[in-house]
């Protein structure tokens with residue numbers, strides 16, 4: 001739109017503005033975030049900007065997706081910097097709702113995407129994807145986007161949101177975009193801020209290990225357990241500081257383990273490193289590594 005960025009915290013007002021845009025035939029894109037914006041978010045915004053007439057970014061640290069003992073209280077926040085970055089990225093509406101408005105007393109409705117939500121990260125973060133599916137469904141209802149853009153680093157989240165939108169007949173196109181990486185390969189994430197300098201250096205191995213597995217697959221190894229064991233072994237040797245939560249090779253759509261591993265299967269890993277929980281993935285196929 002290019003008329004300067006509006007910051008809206010009222011749910012009613014945000015919904016009214018977005019409905020007007022949608023009603024006027026303009027194409028509306030949403031990038032949902034939890035703030036502490038980095039270049040990964042910015043690349044989603046740039047893509048969304050290019051493919052729409054009006055760009056809305058939501059900024060909300062959603063308590064419902066954090067489990068007891070997780071990092072809700074210390075999740076990094078910097079509203080002033082986020083406002084600047086969003087302004088520069090050409091955001092038209094920055095939606096900054098309050099938890100009390102989104103989850104008022106008596107709040108009782110939850111969105112559960114069965115099956116997909118209990119795999120992989122779901123096993124280690126019970127209730128997490130219920131919280132994610134619920135808030136994203138609420139954002140879709142509030143902001144009525146034609147398209148919504150998510151990073152592929154959170155591949156499971158993307159698959160779950162796509163299924164949710166399909167199952168609930170929400171008229172939104174869910175778009176996944178490639179992960180942005182630091183020079184040494186570490187996937188960009190707000191949670192990287194938790195890493196000590198030593199941990200940060202070691203963290204590059206999360207992706208280096210995944211790349212190695214991809215090479216092994218492209219060189220002819222197709223046994224899932226063999227490849228998973230090689231990745232575990234790589235992490236044991238190169239990332240002794242980390243505790244591996246899981247390594248898996250799955251079908252990229254169903255998230256079920258694939259045996260034998262096929263081109264287009266997805267290798268995924270989750271590790272705890274110091275105070276950070278790091279996740280990453282790689283598609284096992286020729287071509288550009290995202």
Ligand code: PAF
Pocket residue numbers: 032033034060062065132135136154157
């Ligand atoms: O990926 C995130 O930052 C969050 O899970 C999301 C999609 C904004 C929902 O709170």
